[in-house]
Amino acid sequence: MSSIEFEGRAVELKPGDSVASALFRAGVRIFSRSFKFHRPRGLYCLTGDCPNCLVTVDGEPAMRACCTPAQPGQRVRRDMGWPSASFDVFSVFWLLRWLLPVGFYYKTFLHPRSLWPVMDKLIRRVAGLGEVPRDLPHVHRETWHHHPDLLVIGGGVAGLSAALAAAKAGQSVVLAEEHGFGEKLAGGETKNRVQSLLAELRAQPKATVLERAAAVGIFEGPLVPIDGPDFLHYAHPARVVVATGAVERHAVFPGNDLIGVWLGRGAARLAGAHGIAPGARVVFAGDTAESLEHLTVLRANGAQVVLAALPASLASRAPTGVRVVVGGKLVAARGRSRVRAAVVESPAGREAISCDALVVSVGLDPRDGLLRQPVPGLAVVGAGEVVRPGMTVAEAEDSGRRAAVGRADVTGDRDLPGAPQAGFVCLCEDISAGDLEQAWAEGYRSTEILKRYSTVTMGPCQGAMCHAHLRAFAKAKGGPTWTSGPTTARPPIRPIRLEDAAAGLGHLIDMRTALHERHLAAGAAMELAGPWSRPQTYGDTLAEYWAVRRGVSIMDVSTLGKFLLAGRDATEFLERLYPCHVRDLTEGRLRYAIALNEGGYVLDDGLIGSLGTAGYYLTFTSSGAEGIESWLRDWIETWKLRVHVVNQTVPQGAINVAGPRARDLLQRLTRDAIDNQTFPYSRHKEITVAGITCRALRVGFVGELSIELHHSRSDSVKLWDALLEAGRELDIKPHGMDALRMLRLEKGHILIGQDTDFDSTPAKLGLEFAVKMDKPYFIGKPALQRIASTGMEQKFVAVAFEGPKxxxxxxxxxxxxxxxxxxTSARFSPVLGHGIGLGWVRRRNGQFPTAVEAVGVPGKIIHGPFYDPKGDKLRA
Amino acid sequence: MLELAPVRAAVVRCFGDPRVLDGLPAAGAATARVARDEAWLVSPSAARDALTQAAKSYLAGADPDGIVVDQTDGWSAWTITGPQAAMVLARLSTIELPSQRPAFVQGAVAEVPAKALAQAADRLHLIVPAQYAHHVSRRITQACADLDVKVLESREIAL
Structure with missing residues (x-):
């Protein structure tokens, strides 16, 4: 015998059970506690529209028990109530309701302010729908994108007819049904038609049918996320048909939230689909043709209907053997937490009938949340009962077919219920008719602001139960037409797990160089430096550091931004782009350059190398390449210049050979002249190293003789291996980011993004040498001219600390x-023997400081690099 | 079943006047217009030099400002084969694949920039920047796990 566990006890399952039906059969009547007053709530709609059966299933809160198929072994508990949902201490709030009027949270707990932290905790403890699970396994959901001609939301008769008509016309169609097809129907003609239409649709080659897949919103595009059991589907359709049907009208009367009060469809489904009578003595109040079907199903499945209040138009068709009160109106339900009696008023007078179930079937309201979402102009139409509730099966088919070809039924003003007088309007938020009256009296006099003030329609059901009553209330109060208009529904219209909403996202996307595997094989600890996965250290950072300072080392710098710029206007473009001169840059020379934005603030830095007639070779920082490419293209388009930009960051690998013995190493692998005279600092040339063609750049980021070898990515491994092999006698060691950070800091080189801020000007950073204000124009020049007249209150400085800390x-x-x-940067300098740092200081009494202190360590502000201030080593 | 084969493919990027690029000789390669002023030539990797030279010769005469760059090293490619080859894009991208073949599309796949050449109903070539190769191949096998992905040995692209 299969079973589920409900709060510590086993509950037997029968075939076809939902969690709700299994629990109800086992005697569970209180399924939840209401949000505000903690009133006990039981099964009500069984169509997934009301908030009454939200429970925690296998640790997942706010699951609709009526829509959740029961699976053996499930662990179910109720979301709210302390110490339990059956006996909830907080139900005392109902007795104190005079203290908690509508909008009380805007007016209370404001004073004294010192109490707020306590109240905050208390409110969070008391309110809410279950607890966010903390120990569920991390699940990555996947997405599935569809691009149909037509998306149909809703798998009833109208939706299936629309999808079928479009598919037969050769269009691609996706149909999404929130539940199992027809499972919310107790039986009969409608269910049969659903099954036959479904079979026909499934046979269409261009139709995709998604079952148990709930559309959660309609966004611009249109784009419709559909939460399915296997994927988060994203539909990008040309057109959308919403055929979500109608929800049985929630009747507002005193006692309407008592356990044992049912909507007709819910009671009929419980009886017809699960063979369970909603009560031993049933009072039935019906007002629609559909209600008679419910009455018949209830009686056929053993429910003793002791009285049926029906209008004269239906009374003659009522099943025999039922006491019918013709023209009877339901006016109240009595009971403390469960219904004990129903009060019916008729021309013969008022009568209280003892019962334990009161089934109400007095109308239909469109389940139109999705239709109330889209921004105007989207190709979204309704079909079937969502447009006109109560239509016949044949009418629904016609409606669907018309919608499929764009001839949608016109949505007129809804058939609204009478204005609510007493009872709960909103079950989700515990908003009564009296609350709406009070809100109106306080000046909130339209549906939209009544909604915002009272929170009516803002609960889990998103207005499915109460939206029509809100409109009826506002309409009855009078005023301009707009005061009673429909409110905008907000996504998600159906609950969605956070993991589902994040489907397809959240994957670590690290960028890797061609040497990634080599680094791992060498035992490197990798780190994410911007988007790149780079070696942090190969195990001995200090040894790596000293290899650069005293011997020779290599580093994978393939991550540097690298661009080829060509075209007849390339020089003119760079002259406008950079604050330095470019036209005088001869072939083979390199020039340090900073990139400024229009505000005169530093965006990035790097090198410009002239390639003669072939254009220019530009480098940027590792993290800046992607943004810089957009920046370059943007200005090319803006200035309409004949320039082509090619991002060579990835096709070109780069290895920096650094250290006093760097030339020794390279001379073992190349026949090209690389001596200081023919290849001095700040030059570039093409050389062949270990048989590999490289563009060699004399640079100096680490402060020693350094030659960057830029080469084809496919040669990276070969070049790396050759350098290590040739450098073995020189005790070569590759160095990682940790060593690099010490080395560059000793030279006082900035790291863009770490040392700079959004408003860092060249002057503040001490980079005036890279700005030529005598140029007629460059990006940022007008701003720098203005800034120059305002004085500088903050500047970037180098700090030499006392002692090793x-x-x-x-x-x-x-x-x-x-x-x-x-x-902004600080490290111990091994070569200097004391701490060093870079950072920002402000003026004090008109002067910048000459000495500072950081975490108790005194330091002096110095000018120029800490290490080799004249640059003799890197020019060696 | 879905077969995922890493392939070696030459990628030659040609930049020039849009009208000049309209007449770019394909020389046996697949062509893709990725931007107004940029066209791609894709072929088996052995043809990269010949393809580059042919494109340079053409542009040198037709548009002196045009440039041709062999970026074969900068891209990683796969050939995806099987009746549900197009499902790779459906699972990992918002890109809509046209129904006709061959078709070229570009956009984000697995959240990184990509180009796709749909050669036949059951054959798709996917090209992404090489620094993302590990990520994209992993995401294809994850997102299409239910389609029984079989990863094949590396081979030359067959166009």
Missing amino acids: APFEGAALMLDGSHIGNL
Whole structure:
């Protein structure tokens, strides 16, 4: 015998059970506690529209028990109530309801402010729908994109007819049905038609049928996310037909939220599909043709209907053997937490009939949340009962077929219920008719602001139960027409797990160089530096550092942004782009350049190398390449210049050979002249190293003799291996990011993004040498001219700390006990034997400080690099 | 079943006047117009030099400002074969694949920039920047796990 576990006890399952039907058969009547007053709530609609059966299933809160198929072994518990949903201490709020009127949360807990932290915790403890699970396994959902001609939302008669008509016309169609097809129907003609239409649709080659897949919203595009059991589907259709049908009207009367009050479809489904009578003594109140079907199903499945209140138009067709009160109106349900009696009023008078189930079937309201979402102009139409509730099967088929070809039924003003007088309008938020009256009296006099103030329609059902009553209330109160118009529905219209909403996302996308496997094989600890996966260290950072300072080392710098720029206007383009001169850059020379935005702030930095008639070779920082490419293309388009830009960042690998013995190493692998005279600092040339064609760049980021070898990515491994092999006698070691950070800091080189801020000008950074204000124009020049006249309140400085301790990066810089700036970079310098740092300081009394303190370590502000200030080593 | 084969493919990028690129000789390669002023030539990798030279010769005469860059090293490619080959795009991309073949589309696949050449109903070539190769191949096998993905040995692209 299969079973589920409900709050510690086993509950037997029968074939076809939902969690709700299984629990109800086992005697469970209280399924939830209401959001505000903690009133006990039981099964009500069984169509997934109301909030009453939200439970936690296998640790997942807010699951609709009526829509959740029961699976053996499931663990189910109710979401709310302390110490339990059956006996909830917080139900005392109902007795204190005079203290908690509508909008009370806008008016209370404001004073004294010191109490708020306590109240905040209490409110969070009391309110809510279950607990967010903390220990569920991390699940990655996948997405599935569809591009149909037509998306149909809703698998009833109208939706299936629309999909079938379009598919037969040769269009591609996706149909999404939230539940199992026809499973919310107790039986009969409608269910049979659904099954036959479905079979026909499934046979169409261009039709895709998604079952148990709920559309959660309609966004611009149109784009419709559909939450299915296997994928989060994204539909990008040309047109959308919404055929979500109608929900049985939630009747508002005193006692309408008592356990034992049912909507007709819910009670009939419980009886017809699961063979369970909703109660031993049933009072039935019906007002629609459909209600008679419910009455018949209930009686056929053993329910004793003790009274049926029906209008004269239906009374003659009522099943025999039922006491019918012709023209009887349901006016109240009585009981403390469960219904004990129904009060019916008729021309003969008012009568209270003892019962334990009151089934109400007094109308239909469109399930039109999705139709109330789209922005105007989208190709979205309704079909079937969502347009006109109560239509026959044949009418629904016609409606669907018309919608498929764009001839949608016109949505007129809805058949609204009477204005609510007493009882709960909104079951989700515990909003009564009296609450709406009070909100109106306080001046909230349209549906939209009544909604915002009272939160009516804003609960889990998203207005499925109460939207029509809100409109009826506003309409009855009078005023301009717009005061009673429909409110905008917000996605998600159906609950969606966070993991589903994030389907297809959240994957780590690291960029890897061609040497990635080599780094791993060498035991490198990798880190994410911007988007790139790079070696942090190969195990001994200090040894890597000293290899650069005293011997020779190599580093994979393939991540550097690298661009080829060509075309007849390339020079003119770069002259406008950069604040340095470009026209005088002869072939073979390199020039340090900074990139500014229109505000005169530094975006990035790098090198410009002239390739003669072939154009220019530009480098940028590793993290900047992608953004810079867009930046370059943007200005090319803006200026309409004949320039082509080619991002060579990935096709070109790069290895930096650095250290006093770098030339020794390379001379073992090349016949080209690389001595200092023929190939001095700040030059580039093409050389062949280990048989590989490389563009060699004399650079100096680490402060030693350095030659970057830019080469085809497919040669990276061969070149790397050759350098290591040839350098073995020189005790070569590759170095990682940790060593690089120490080396560049000793040279005082900035890291864009770490040391710079959004408003870092060249002057603040001490990079004036890279800006030629005598140029007629460059990006940022007008801004720099204006900024120059305002004075500088903040500047970037180098700080030499006393002793071996280096303050942490980000540490506050203090002057005489007051904050005067912050460190952006800091390290211990092995070659200098003390801590060093870079950071920002402000003026004090008109002067920039000359000494500061960081976390108790005194330091002096120095000018120029900490290491080799004249640059003799890198020019060696 | 879905067969996923890493393939070696030459990628030659040609930049020039849009009208000049209209007449770019394909020389046996698949062509794709990726931008107004840029066209791609894709072929088996052995043809990369000949393809580059042919394109340079053409552009040198037709558009002196045009440039041709062999970027074969910068891209990774796969051939995806099977009746549900197009499902790779459906699972990993918002790109709509036209029904006619051959078709060329470009956009984000698995959240990275990509080009796709749909050669036949059951054959698709996917090209992404080489730095993302590991990510894209992993995501294809994850997102299409239910389609029984079989990863094949590396081979030359067959166009």
